[in-house]
Amino acid sequence: MAGKIDRAKYGMCLGTSVVVNLLLIVYLVVGEKWKLSWSIRAAEEAEDVAAQPCSGHGRAYLDGLVVDGKPVCECNTCFGGPDCSQFSPACSADVDSGNPLFLEPYWMQHAAKGAVVVAGWHRMSYTFNGHSIISEELEKHIIKLHERVGNAKDPYKSQTNFFRSMDYKFVGDTSMWKNTSDVNMNMIEFVTSPNNPDGQLKKAVLRGSSVKTIHDYAYYWPHFTAIPAPADEDLMLFTLSKLTGHAGSRFGWALIKDEEVYERMLKYTDQISIGVSHDTQLIALQLLKAIFQGNNGSDIFEFGFTTMRKRWEILSKALSESNRFSIQKIEPQFCTFYQQLRGPSPAYAWLKCERDEEEDCYEVLRENGIIGRRGSVYGAERRYVRLSLIKTQDDFDLLMLRFNSLLSQENYYGIETLM
Amino acid sequence: MAGKIDRAKYGMCLGTSVVVNLLLIVYLVVGEKWKLSWSIRAAEEAEDVAAQPCSGHGRAYLDGLVVDGKPVCECNTCFGGPDCSQFSPACSADVDSGNPLFLEPYWMQHAAKGAVVVAGWHRMSYTFNGHSIISEELEKHIIKLHERVGNAKDPYKSQTNFFRSMDYKFVGDTSMWKNTSDVNMNMIEFVTSPNNPDGQLKKAVLRGSSVKTIHDYAYYWPHFTAIPAPADEDLMLFTLSKLTGHAGSRFGWALIKDEEVYERMLKYTDQISIGVSHDTQLIALQLLKAIFQGNNGSDIFEFGFTTMRKRWEILSKALSESNRFSIQKIEPQFCTFYQQLRGPSPAYAWLKCERDEEEDCYEVLRENGIIGRRGSVYGAERRYVRLSLIKTQDDFDLLMLRFNSLLSQENYYGIETLM
Structure with missing residues (x-):
């Protein structure tokens, strides 16, 4: 009898201990996941697709x-x-578009930071807080990022407006208007700096009371250029596209000094479509939060700069011996973000076909398996072609494969000429 | 000795059994949640906010x-x-805007169905599959929904284009142009059906080769109107805003019969901003998927219709005895979606102040704690005011509180006049 009770006691004791231990383990391991409910279906679906x-x-x-x-x-x-x-x-290596997929691996590597769960009832209203078409938290993070990077001056004094990002197309060089005597003509000058396609930092050309200047700073981030000083212009445009690589989100913002211009732009974006999609604003916010979580905003630029710098070095080295093709020279500059001199890492190569007979550079490349963008799109001679360096690593690798084969032909051509 | 071994055996046996059972329970309860990794942070954050x-x-x-x-x-x-x-x-009861928050509770009740996890690397490209600016899956679901509801004819033969949804403003009634003799003038007629503000089903007024017609079917869903037949027009506009209630997503689409018109619209949306945000398209897709998961698309319309019908009945009943205020009459109609005759459930009440001296109806209401929208916005007399019935339940309840107090004054006023 005593043995039986003992056995039972002992068994219960052991069992209870095991149960308690297991519950503890379960709590420790499963912990937080345990608490999830309505988001599980969506989370599983997303992870399944990602896997x-x-x-x-x-x-x-x-x-x-x-x-x-x-x-x-x-x-x-x-x-x-x-x-x-x-x-x-x-x-063919397709290096036509400015699709910023070079940053895709960054977001894959930082999956937890970049993810957002959008609830079915997320901000269904037309407005935030019953009046604004702009997410206050997103605005705060944008200003904080400019301060961190040092690429725009005193954003606190500027007004921020959000818009659907667009790619401005070159319509004619303002330099030809520089000495115009028609002072009564109202003009708007677009200054893209660093410039698309050649990556040079630019200043406005036109001056005077009849001139308004819009600065497109889409590429003014440490991925693509040294930041010599914070930009301090009347109307400055930025886009998520070339900052985080999310071209598909179509999200941009403007920093505007003049309150009247700001009010007019805000009214325009309000009237044209009652602002930017709230879903897009939420996702943009999460991406900016994620940037700060990556070593206080260093990681993404380190990743971006390293990638772009390496690509530029590989391309430059391959072309250094060529007499047939040349690319633009960009001088090293002191970067206030890195607090040191840094070499070029532009978004695009601005390639020139040097041979007299190869006037149509786009065609020369195309016949050799490289699809660039015609120089004429940017108002330049047909000798020029823009090559995008910001697409996937596969795109860049294939570009170099085609180039190396082209350059080996050149050596052969040189030998042939000598003979 | 035998007792000890027995005890040990028994204990182990019981312990093992408990462990196995527990693991089984853990597996059953935690099951899938167990597998999540990178989405957990975002899921927890969203559930925490929602709670x-x-x-x-x-x-x-x-x-x-x-x-x-x-x-x-x-x-x-x-x-x-x-x-x-x-x-x-x-x-004051603010029933000015057409903020479709009456559907917010629907999405809160169906939290799991509506949620989306957006990965940090979701469709960063400018395009889907390297060419389209439109999500193919979203297009499929839109067409499927029109088929299910029966509010647009043969969408397979139409082309679909996505755009940023906008609210069209009334600029003048086309009826005044009906008998115009100037046949050379090109005109575009906007037909909103059901009409905003009065909820009546409308047909185009102008005819002829110089006339193009755009049909705005924002409200042509079972929430707001009977669906007598599928619409079958050249250019039909729809918006997520009044279908799912997501005004903040700014997402709309057009069904277009003429291939040339379609190509031009597509080119325009492409050029103006390279299409609609991919994040927004993803979320719109999930909302449509969720609609189908709710009893094959019946649930959301059942919810919407029941809510709007009840609000209309309450308002109608309250005003039925009034000589001071009247609202529009909408005849019951046979609905092909419900396969039965159904009473009105319009998005707005089109209120008229009937007393001679109360010409400025907006002011009369405002002084009594009701903020509507002036009839003049819709080209009508000042005797008319639009009252939004699609906002939150709180907004509607407060509207009725203010109305009931106004109507009780009327009784008092009536008694006073008699005396």
Whole structure:
């Protein structure tokens, strides 16, 4: 009898201890996950899509096609197959668009920081807090980022307005208007600095009371250029596209000194479409928060600069011996963000075909498997072509593959000429 | 010795059994949650914000202010305090804007269905699949929804284009142009059906080769009107705003029959801003998916119709005895979606002040704590005011509180006149 009770006691004791220990382990391991409820379905779905193996040459998206219950990989250019592992050897390097995919790996590496759960009832109203079309928290983070990077002066004194980002197209060089005598003509000068396509820092050319200047600072971030001093202009445009790489979010903002201009712009964005999508504003906010969580905003620029600098060095080195092609020279400059002299890391190579007979540079490249953007788009001669260096690593690698083959032809051509 | 071994065996046995059972329970309960990784932070943050107690008279948002580490409640009009529980008795009923918050409770009740996890690397490109500015899956779901509701004919034959939704403003009634003899003048007629503000179903007035017609079907959903037949017009506009209630997402689409018109519109939206934010498109897709998950698309319209019908009945009943105020009459109509005759449930009441001396109806209401929208905004006499019925339940309840007090004055006024 005593043995039985003992056994029972002992068993219960051991059992209880195991139970308590297990509960503790479960609490420690599962911990917070335990508490989730309505967001689990969405979280699982997103993680499932993200886990699709696309061989590092593509990725599946939450709103992509689903075949046989599996999200379909969307492959980088020149890659194919269900898992994007098949490379098409004859495929051209497409370096036409300014698609800023060089930052995609950054966000994949910092998945937890960049993610947002959007609730079904998120800010359904037309306005924030019943009046504004602008998220106050997002505005704060934008100002904080400018302060951190030092690329725009005193944003606290400026007004911020959000707009749907657009890519301005070159319509004619203002330098030709510099000495115009028609002082009565009202003009708006667009200054893009660093300049697209050549990456040079620019100042306004036109002056006077009849001239208004809009500064496009889309590329004025440490990824692409030294920051010699904070910009301090009347109307400064920025876009998420070239800062975080989210071109698809179509989000931009303007820092505006003149209160009247600000009020008019705000009225315009309000009237045209009652502001920018609240979902987009929420996601932009999370991306900026994530930037600050990465070593107080250093990480993303370190990643961006290192990537762009390396690409520029590889391309420069390959072309250094060439007499057939040349690219722009950008002088090293002191960068206040890095507090040191830094070499160039531009978004685009501005390539020139040097041979007399190769006037149509775009065609020369195209025939050799490189698709650039015609210089004429930027008002330049046909000898010039813009090559985008900000796309995926695959795009850049393929560009170099095609270039190296082109340059080896050049050596052969040189030998042939000598003979 | 035998007893000890027995005890040990028994204990181990019991312990193992408990462990196995517990693991099974843990697996069953925690199951899927167990697997989550990078989305957990975002999910916790969203659930934490959603769990803020705001007394049913407000809600906290993920991008709202945070004070002392706690997300701040944003209260419905006339409610205040940290948890929105304080009602301001003197506050006016604000029924000016067409903010479609009547659907907010629907999305709160279906939290799991409506949620989306947006990954930091979600569709960073300018385009979908390297070419389109439109999410194919979203387009499919839009077409499927029109088929389900039966409010637009054969959308497969139409082209779909996405745009930033806007609210069209009344600029003049086309009826005055009906008999114009100037046949050379090109005209675009906007037809809003059901009409804003009076909720009547409308047809185009102008005909002829110099006339193009744009049909705004923002309110052509079972929430607001019977659907007598699928619309079958050349250019039909729809918006998420009055379908799901997400005015803040600024998302709309057009169904276009003419391929040339479609191509031009697509080019325009492409050039103006390279399409609609990908984040917004993703969220719109999830909302449409959620609609289908709610009893194959019945639930949201059941919720919307029931809410709007009830509000209309309450308002109609209250005004039925009044000689001072009247509202529009809408005839019951056969609805193909419900397959039965259904009474009116319009988005707005089109109120008329009937007393000779009360010409400025907006002012009469304003002085009595009701803020409507002046009839003049819609080209009507000052005797008319639009009252929004699609805002929060709090807004509607307060409107009725103010109305009932106004109507009780009327009885008193009536008695006084008799005396």
